[in-house]
Amino acid sequence: MVARMPHSCPRKRRTGRPRSVETDRAILDAARAALVDLGWGRFTMGDVAARAGVAKTTLYRRWAHKNELVVDAVAVLFDELELPDRGSLQADIEGVVLQFGRLLERPETKAALMAVVAESTTDAALRERIRTAIVDRQMRLVVLGRERAQERGELPPDPPDHDGARAAAETVGLIFDVIAGTVVHRTLVSAEPVDTVWARRLATILLEGLAGLD
Amino acid sequence: MVARMPHSCPRKRRTGRPRSVETDRAILDAARAALVDLGWGRFTMGDVAARAGVAKTTLYRRWAHKNELVVDAVAVLFDELELPDRGSLQADIEGVVLQFGRLLERPETKAALMAVVAESTTDAALRERIRTAIVDRQMRLVVLGRERAQERGELPPDPPDHDGARAAAETVGLIFDVIAGTVVHRTLVSAEPVDTVWARRLATILLEGLAGLD
DNA sequence: CAGTTACGCTACGGGTCGTAGCGTAAGAGC
DNA sequence: GCTCTTACGCTACGACCCGTAGCGTAACTG
Numbered sequence: 001m002v003a004r005m006p007h008s009c010p011r012k013r014r015t016g017r018p019r020s021v022e023t024d025r026a027i028l029d030a031a032r033a034a035l036v037d038l039g040w041g042r043f044t045m046g047d048v049a050a051r052a053g054v055a056k057t058t059l060y061r062r063w064a065h066k067n068e069l070v071v072d073a074v075a076v077l078f079d080e081l082e083l084p085d086r087g088s089l090q091a092d093i094e095g096v097v098l099q100f101g102r103l104l105e106r107p108e109t110k111a112a113l114m115a116v117v118a119e120s121t122t123d124a125a126l127r128e129r130i131r132t133a134i135v136d137r138q139m140r141l142v143v144l145g146r147e148r149a150q151e152r153g154e155l156p157p158d159p160p161d162h163d164g165a166r167a168a169a170e171t172v173g174l175i176f177d178v179i180a181g182t183v184v185h186r187t188l189v190s191a192e193p194v195d196t197v198w199a200r201r202l203a204t205i206l207l208e209g210l211a212g213l214d
Numbered sequence: 215m216v217a218r219m220p221h222s223c224p225r226k227r228r229t230g231r232p233r234s235v236e237t238d239r240a241i242l243d244a245a246r247a248a249l250v251d252l253g254w255g256r257f258t259m260g261d262v263a264a265r266a267g268v269a270k271t272t273l274y275r276r277w278a279h280k281n282e283l284v285v286d287a288v289a290v291l292f293d294e295l296e297l298p299d300r301g302s303l304q305a306d307i308e309g310v311v312l313q314f315g316r317l318l319e320r321p322e323t324k325a326a327l328m329a330v331v332a333e334s335t336t337d338a339a340l341r342e343r344i345r346t347a348i349v350d351r352q353m354r355l356v357v358l359g360r361e362r363a364q365e366r367g368e369l370p371p372d373p374p375d376h377d378g379a380r381a382a383a384e385t386v387g388l389i390f391d392v393i394a395g396t397v398v399h400r401t402l403v404s405a406e407p408v409d410t411v412w413a414r415r416l417a418t419i420l421l422e423g424l425a426g427l428d
Numbered sequence: 429c430a431g432t433t434a435c436g437c438t439a440c441g442g443g444t445c446g447t448a449g450c451g452t453a454a455g456a457g458c
Numbered sequence: 459g460c461t462c463t464t465a466c467g468c469t470a471c472g473a474c475c476c477g478t479a480g481c482g483t484a485a486c487t488g
Contacts, residue, residue, distance in 0.1 A: 016433025017485040023435085039336035044475060055436045060477065114332035117402055121324050122253035127405060135403060173406075174415055177399045178392065185395025188331055189349060190387060191341060201388055205423030212422030213415065230464025231454045237466085258444060269467045274446065 031073035040115040075133035089149040093203035101194025245287035254329040289347035303363040307417035315408025
């Protein structure tokens with residue numbers, strides 16, 4: 001699915017020439033290609049427009065700033081994330097880690113992700129866009145894996161009361177920060193690959209660690 | 215200490231007017247102030263020069279690119295990191311987490327760190343500069359904390375052979391990615407504070423997790 | 429058909445990067 | 459003291475990019 005465009009109203013416009021979805025796709029494809037070829041530093045709106053065979057003004061009718069375009073261009077890659085049931089919490093965590101790792105080793109995401117996060121520190125709207133377009137898609141997997149582990153009895157169920165729900169949300173957030181943060185750091189700062197051996201060790205740490213979290 | 219300037223030769227220049235160390239400091243101070251006020255996006259070399267009371271060309275005689283200046287400006291903050299012995303591995307990990315957290319909550323680091331990491335994905339020289347100026351300073355604490363835990367008997371000592379040393383280095387790298395990555399993600403992506411409760415939970419996970427790492 | 433919106437195109441203002449050239453200031457070595 | 463060498467300030471500049479304005483045309487709705 002395509003994320004909400006900034007200039008589109010919630011209520012559908014019924015009249016006039018409609019936006020070309022083909023153009024939408026061409027722009028996002030061109031943006032990813034430009035990220036691969038140029039990285040974030042030399043990525044320019046004019047270049048993306050040329051690659052997409054589209055006027056530069058057409059880009060600005062859809063996205064107010066280039067960082068928003070980049071978020072949407074990269075976000076679709078996070079839709080590919082899924083978490084098949086591998087039978088145990090340990091195996092499921094390894095699966096998530098490897099999925100994040102593979103995604104972050106792609107040059108598009110490697111070039112774009114930290115750049116937009118950096119700009120989001122001084123741009124609340126961008127931070128929200130990143131949250132809904134990218135972060136929530138990752139968090140899904142954590143929530144899903146945790147539910148499965150609870151069904152298997154590997155993790156205790158959440159208390160149904162209000163405090164229990166809040167504690168559960170905090171735990172999910174913590175786990176998510178650990179997994180996503182560690183994989184990002186490994187890939188972008190340490191600049192080393194996320195292979196199966198490393199994923200297994202990280203999964204082991206998390207598994208044992210979660211058991212000790214009262 | 216001040217990191218190596220890009221235009222300075224390894225062998226000391228003996229003749230001519232020496233670089234003003236006072237100017238060095240003024241520029242780095244101005245750069246941090248500019249990061250606080252403007253963030254990375256509006257940070258400009260001309261602005262830094264004006265704040266430092268210095269010509270813009272003087273900046274470029276010391277740093278080839280603005281990202282390198284920013285790395286050096288932020289790097290000195292990481293010199294403040296230290297790890298007093300708190301008596302147990304659990305307490306020491308909490309200490310590291312809180313230190314990283316406090317550092318990353320400062321607006322200078324928040325604005326600069328991810329920006330330069332993003333640019334380092336397409337700039338090997340910058341990546342190396344980040345490594346020596348920032349990453350190694352953080353890693354120190356992990357190495358130190360681990361050694362203390364081994365002296366206390368909380369962690370098994372490293373085998374003295376070659377494979378043992380390599381495994382130890384990998385483990386240190388993994389722990390470091392977990393701690394630094396998780397704190398960064400918490401601070402910059404989830405945009406939530408690193409408080410003592412959260413630090414304790416993360417430390418607990420790590421402590422239990424390390425125990426289970428064969 | 430008319431009305432409305434999307435699109436392409438050109439041109440532009442404002443801003444930043446990073447450099448060149450020149451005259452001057454400040455030390456090192458004699 | 460003097461000379462040599464380098465740092466510094468200043469001005470100007472080319473190149474590039476962002477994001478916008480204006481206008482004519484295309485496409486779709488009712």
